[in-house]
Amino acid sequence: AMIVDLTDTTGIDSTALGLLAKMAIQLRNRFNVKPSIISTNPDITKILKGMSFDIIFDIDEEPLGAEAKFDELNHISEAESVIKQKVIVAHQALMTLSNDNKLEFQDLVSALKNN
Numbered sequence: 001a002m003i004v005d006l007t008d009t010t011g012i013d014s015t016a017l018g019l020l021a022k023m024a025i026q027l028r029n030r031f032n033v034k035p036s037i038i039s040t041n042p043d044i045t046k047i048l049k050g051m052s053f054d055i056i057f058d059i060d061e062e063p064l065g066a067e068a069k070f071d072e073l074n075h076i077s078e079a080e081s082v083i084k085q086k087v088i089v090a091h092q093a094l095m096t097l098s099n100d101n102k103l104e105f106q107d108l109v110s111a112l113k114n115n
Contacts, residue, residue, distance in 0.1 A: 002027060002035035005070060007063055009044050014105065017051055018090025024056040025093060038064055052097040088112050 004020060006012070020037075027033045036058040039045040048059055078086075091109050095102040 001033055003038065003064075003070070004035065004057075005038045005064060005068075006044055007038055007040050009039070009041060012044060012047060014094065014108075015087050015090050017047070017053075018092070018094045019086070021051075021053070021056060021097060022090060022093040024053075025096070028056065034058055036060055038062075051094060051101060055097060084112060084115075 002023065024035050027035055034057065037048060037053065038060050039048055040061060040063050042061075045059060045061055048054070048057070053059065088109055091105045091112075095105050095109070
C-alpha cells in the first residue's frame with residue numbers, strides 16, 4: 001500500500017499531480033491496490049478532486065496520528081531531457097483520468113513533445 005501525506009502541502013503543481021497519478025495507476029495495474037492521500041488543506045483537496053484523483057486514490061481529509069512514521073523519497077538529480085520526458089509522462093497520466101484533464105493538458109504535452 002502507499003499513503004501520500006499532503007498535510008503540510010500549501011501548493012502543488014500539475015507535474016507533481018501527474019507523478020502521483022502515475023504511481024497510483026501503476027499500483028492499481030500491478031498490485032490491485034488503491035493508494036491513499038492525506039489532505040487536510042481544503043484547497044489541496046479541491047485540486048485533487050478537480051483532477052479526478054478520487055477515482056484512483058482514497059482521499060482522507062483527517063490528519064494521521066502522531067505515531068505514524070514515514071520515509072521520504074530520496075532526491076535524484078537527472079538530466080534535463082530525462083526530466084522533460086517525466087513531465088510529459090506525468091501530464092499524460094493526468095490526461096487519462098478525465099476529459100477535462102485531457103483538454104487542460106493536451107496543448108502542454110504537445111508543446112513539450114515538439115521542443
